[in-house]
Amino acid sequence: MADKVLTVCPYCGSGCQLHLLVEKGQVIGAEPAGGRTNEGTLCLKGHYGWDFLNDPQILTARLRKPMIRKNGVMEEVEWKEAIQYTAERLSAIKEKYGPDSIMGTGSARGPGNEANYVMQKFMRAVIGTNNIDHCARVCHGPSVAGLTYSLGDGAMSNSIPEIEHSDLIFVFGYNAPETHPIVARRIVAAKQRGAKIIVCDPRMTETARISNMWLPLKGGSNMALVNAFGHVLVHEGLYDKRYVEANTEGFAEYVDSIKKYTPEYAEGITGVKAADIRAAMREYAKAPTATILYGMGVCQFSQAVDVVKGLASLALLTGNLGKPNVGIGPVRGQNNVQGSCDMGALPNVYPGYQDVTDNTARKKFEKAWGVELPRKKGYPLTEVPHLILKENKLKAYYIFGEDPVQSDPNAAELREALDQLEFVVVQDIFMNKTALHADVILPSTAWGEHDGVYSSADRGFQRIRKAVEPQGDVKPDWAIISEVATAMGYPMSYANTEEIWDEMRSLSPLFSGASYQKMEQQGGVQWPCPTEDHPGTPYLYKGNQFSTPSGKGRLFACEWRPPQEQPDAKYPLVLSTVREVGHYSVRTMTGNCRALRQLSDEPGFIQISPEDGADLNILDGEIVAISSRRGRIMARAQISDRVQQGATYMTYHWWVGACNELTADFLDPVSKTPELKYCAIRLERIADQ
Ligand code: SF4
DSSP: OOEEEEEEOSSSTTOOEEEEEEETTEEEEEEEOOOTTTTTOOOHHHHHTTGGGGOOOSSSOBOOSOEEEETTEEEEOOHHHHHHHHHHHHHHHHHHHOGGGEEEEOOSSSSOHHHHHHHHHIIIIIIOOOOEEOGGGGTTHHHHHHHHHHTSOSSOSSOHHHHTTOSEEEEESOOHHHHOHHHHHHHHHHHHTTOEEEEEOSSOOHHHHTOSEEEOOOTTOHHHHHHHHHHHHHHTTOSOHHHHHHHEEOHHHHHHHHTTOOHHHHHHHHOOOHHHHHHHHHHHHHOSSEEEEEOHHHHSSTTHHHHHHHHHHHHHHTTOSSSTTOEEEEOOOSTTHHHHHHTTOSSSEETTTEETTOHHHHHHHHHHHTSOOOOSOOOOGGGHHHHHHTTOOOOEEEEESOOHHHHSSOHHHHHHHHHHSSEEEEEESBOOTGGGGOSEEEEBOOTTSSOEEEEOTTSEEEEEOOOSOOSSSOBOHHHHHHHHHHHTTOOOOOSSHHHHHHHHHHTOGGGTTOOHHHHHHHSOEESOOOSTTOOOOSSSOGGGOOSSTTSSEEOOOOOOOOOSSOOOSSSOEEEEEEOOTTOOTTOTTGGGOHHHHHHSOSSOEEEEOHHHHHHHTOOTTOEEEEEOSSOEEEEEEEEOTTSOTTEEEEETTOSTTOGGGTOOOOBOTTTOOBOTTOEEEEEEEGGGO
16 A cells, blocks of 8 residues: 655646655655645646656666766766865855856756745845846746736735636636646636637637637737727727726826737737727726636736736726626746745845845844845846956856756857856756856755645645655755755755745745644645735635735736847748646656656657648648758657747757757846747758758
C-alpha cells in the first residue's frame, strides 16, 4: 500500500492539489486531491509529471554534487569548498566593484516561497543591492505594473473557481487549454451553464473554437482593439455611469484618449470587423457578471502595460469588480510566479509589495534584518545583457532555479553576456543551458523533495510537502543560500521552512495571518490575510475599495503603438512564441518524465498557415530552417488552418531548435518585459538550401 503525500502540482499557476503515491522511497504515481482550484481533477502534467523524481536520467543528468570550474573544466567538489568559494568570489566582487555589480534571481518554479524570501533577503541584506528579479519579468511583469496602477494590486482580482460561475468570460490573448488546463475546464463548465465566451486571439485556440464570438485580431494590435472596446462602451452609453462616478477617476481623460478609436478606425489596424467590436462590447456590458481572463498574448508585447490598464478600464467601466464572479484575471503561468512576486523577488519591492524606496518600509526591514539596506531600485532581469555588454555594470550573476538561456529572448546575446561576467553561480536541479556558463553549480532539492508554500495564480497560499528523500548530495535552496550568507559574514540559519515563513509574514501586513496552521486547516489561504482570525480573501475590492492612493479605480487609454520589429522583404513572416500542454517552461522537469516525452518530443514545431505553406512549397511535417536577425534554427513545419497568413508560432520548451535563438529583446518601457510575441523571421525549405 503506497503512502499518500498531499502537495501541489508544480506545473502551472492553477495550483492543483494532488497526492504523490510513495512506495519504498520512490514516487509511483499521482492522484488528484480536493484542492480549492482543482476539486479532484488534474491535467496530464499533474498525473504524469512526477517521474523525474525517480531520476530516470532520460535526457539530462540530475545535478547530484556541487561543482566548481577549475582550469575551464567543471569538477565535483564537497559542499564546504563550493560554499566557501562562492562566498569568497562574491565578497571580492562586492568589495572591488560595489554591491550593485552583482545580480541575483528568484525562482518561480520548484523551490517555493520560503526560498525566494531567503534569496531576496540575501541579495538585499548580505550583498547590499536590490538587484533581484525573476522570470515574472518575461511574463506577467506588465500585470504587476498595470493592475497596481489601475486597481492597486498586481494579481487576479477574482478566484479560479469563480470563473465557472460568471455569465460572460472575455478571453484576451490567453490560451487556457495549453497553459492552464484546469482553468480551461472552468471555462468549459461556465459555457455548459450558459455563459457566453468571447475570445480575442489571432490564432484559433481551443477556447476560440468553443466560443460564442471569436475576434481574430492582427498580432500586435491589442491597444487599438482595447481602445475601440472602450469607445463602444462610452459612446453607446453601455457603461455603468453611477459606478464610474462613484468608484473611478480619470473618466474625462479616458474619453478624450479613445475619441478617435471608433470601431471602424480600429478595424483598419486590428482587422477585426467594426460590427464584431460593437457586438462583443454589447454582450460584455449587458452580462450580469463578466470576467476578463488574459495571458501572454497581452503581456509579451512592447505595449503590454498600457493594454493591461486598458483591460482593467473595461472592467471598471462596467462595474465588473468588487463582487463575486467578476473581475480581471492575469492567469500566472509558472506554478509559483505569483509567489516569487509575493516574496519580493523583484527589484522594486520587499515581500508583500512594500516599496524599497518607501522609508518606513525600508526602516522596518533594516530593523528586522539588522543591516542598512540599499535605497534605490535594482535592475530588471531583462536588462542584464545590456548592462553587461554595453554598460559594463554587472560582474557577477547568481542564477537560482531559472534557465534564462532557454527562456529569455535573444539567446546568443545572453550567452555572450554570461561569458563576459567574472563569476556566474547556477543553483538548480538539472544541468541546463545556462549552467554551461557557470563557474559554480550548486545542486538543490526538487519539488517532492522539500517542504514549503506555493502561491497559486489567484493569490492562494498552499503547502507543498516533501514526499521522498533526494538522491545525491543536494540541499534545499533556502539552506544553500543561508550557508553562502553565513560564509559571507551574515549568519543566517533557519530550522525549517515554517520559521522562514513566520519571519516573512511578521514583516508583510498583506500576509500576516496566513500561518502554516491556517493553511493546514483550510487547505490554503488567499491573500490579503492581515490577521490571525482573517480567513483570507477570495475576491478583491469588496465594496469597491481599491488599493490605489485615492481608493478609486484609475481609467486609462492611450495611443496604440505598433510592435518594434516589423516584417520586411528579407524577414517577411511574424513569429510568436507559445506553449503546449504536455510540457512546462524550459522542460527540465517534464522533459525527464517518460509519459510526457512520449506525447511530444524533440524537435519542436513551427505552425504556419496553409497559404504560407503553399507559397513556400513547405509540406506538413517537413523540417524547415527558420532565421531572424539574431539566429537560425530548424524545426518541423506544422501546417494549420488555425493560423493567419503571415503569422507563425513556436513553443519555447524545446532545446533543439530553441525559438529564443530568434526572438527579439525589445522591452515594454515600464515593465521591461520583452516582445516575445512578435519578431520578423524567414522560413526556408531545407531541401532548397
Ligand atoms: Fe498541474 Fe496546472 Fe495541470 Fe493543474 S492545470 S494539474 S496545476 S499543470
